[in-house]
Amino acid sequence: MPTLASLGEFAFLRRLLPQLPRGRDVLLGPGDDCAVVHARAGAWLVTVDALVEHVHFRRGWLTPAALGRRAFAVNASDIAAMGGTPRWCVTHIGAPARTAVTELDAIARGVASAAAAAGAAVVGGNLSRAAELSVTVTLIGSAPPRPLTRAGARPGDAIYVTGTLGDAALGVRLLRRDRAARGAAVTRFRRPTARLAAGALLARRRIASAMIDISDGLMQDLAHLCAASRVGARIEPTRVPCRAAVRRAGLDLALAGGEDYELLFTVAPRHAAALARHSAALGCRITRIGVCTAPRDGLQLVDTSGSTAAWRGSGHDHFKR
């Protein structure tokens, strides 16, 4: 089986590049010093995110193709969180020299297929020897007329999340125990879905006042939104949407577990009716989990009896132990 060490970078790229699908408005695809794309005048979104072996995944946890799809999806989720549409991406893969060429092929094609499914294209890339496998994607997207930022929430705005939370964290927990683990939570980790339709609609219809994607855990990403918006938040944990398996494993997975790539957004009372009107078109379930409060209140959890407690937990920080 050829490896990068036996085939070499350039021979690998010569084989790979013709296989990548071509995107809209791509004047020059991969293979030259730069890609050339044609942009209409206006606002564009740019984001970068990386998946690093032993930090974000282990090799047995997902196929190379799923790793590539996931590397695209985590970036698409950032585009979704601003209400944008993915358009062009470039991929950097770091890989040990012993890596099989078929594995790299599958990663690159995974990125490309996820991009194509979202209406975007891989326009360039880079490959480097490295101690461990990593996939870094930079994604450019078109912005809606008013991109949704983390700032913009006001006290009194309702707090919503899309989908269910805690699945990916449960999936990782199961995979750590047994890399052959299966089931819905594992699948969720392997195949995150960026909420592109929901994000675009919430931005275009100006329904949301602020938005962020949940990559580091609900409470941590809520803290980021609250800091940017200068508000506090009161969350009802019992309302946080999670599947029965997550609830059994512990609600903390839904509150602090990362990598779900759902959207967290806030809605001013005057836009509640518009949200109700458009909710069927969002393409996913949404759940109201709390309300924005005055900044001095910080992050509070409300139990079923109505008493509140400050949130003391933490989210996902790959550097902190």
Add this chain to the structure above:
Amino acid sequence: MPTLASLGEFAFLRRLLPQLPRGRDVLLGPGDDCAVVHARAGAWLVTVDALVEHVHFRRGWLTPAALGRRAFAVNASDIAAMGGTPRWCVTHIGAPARTAVTELDAIARGVASAAAAAGAAVVGGNLSRAAELSVTVTLIGSAPPRPLTRAGARPGDAIYVTGTLGDAALGVRLLRRDRAARGAAVTRFRRPTARLAAGALLARRRIASAMIDISDGLMQDLAHLCAASRVGARIEPTRVPCRAAVRRAGLDLALAGGEDYELLFTVAPRHAAALARHSAALGCRITRIGVCTAPRDGLQLVDTSGSTAAWRGSGHDHFKR
């Protein structure tokens, strides 16, 4: 001294982000899910390149700030090779948890200062734990009316390079022997200069027929240009511009040593006069080193007696041994 493990990713970013200079047409800088930039309608260039510890550098070889500047420069060189102008970049840094926060600060500020010097801005980034230090930059640049690609050279076109070759490879050779090595070659490795003015002028005035930057070694990058243009090339090694120290150390450093980030370009006979007219404005020395030939000739070296030999050497491939 605080490390990423003690400070955490988010506290690090909170400290760093306000220090980054703001660029033109940046509607929203780092800190949200995406950056938002304002682009005029037309062609844009996108490129990505990474510097990986133990592959592209060792930690003692250059300061963290120089590493950051270098990570920007190698991407700016790709933009230069299309004749473009750098505008916005995002940076991914992979770093072990024990990395000192001051080191990461210096890397990030190195990227930002090199960007600012080129009229560009860092608009976003990402930080991940990793086994080894790496800096990946994705750079977006504005394209000239006709971006210069590797294709476009015709038999009979003259072949030129900017600056001198082999310095960076000699610098690396010296640093491998002694990480305290000093001198012009080491400095050249530490501070590559993207030939942005030259690239832009050669494209805008339509002087060059094809262009590539020399990152993997003259002959290897020439082979890429020839393959894309479907031409052969005859090079006179004695004309290849290199400093005396490189000539003493061996001409192979200039022919096959990577990482000089000079430009290699071709000029049709009818544009020779225009090149002469504008050469003073290129901002660097240029040297004619050979001529494009029929594709069947491949890559040939001509010695002083006029006899030719096929090029059998190789360039820089991080994966091949």
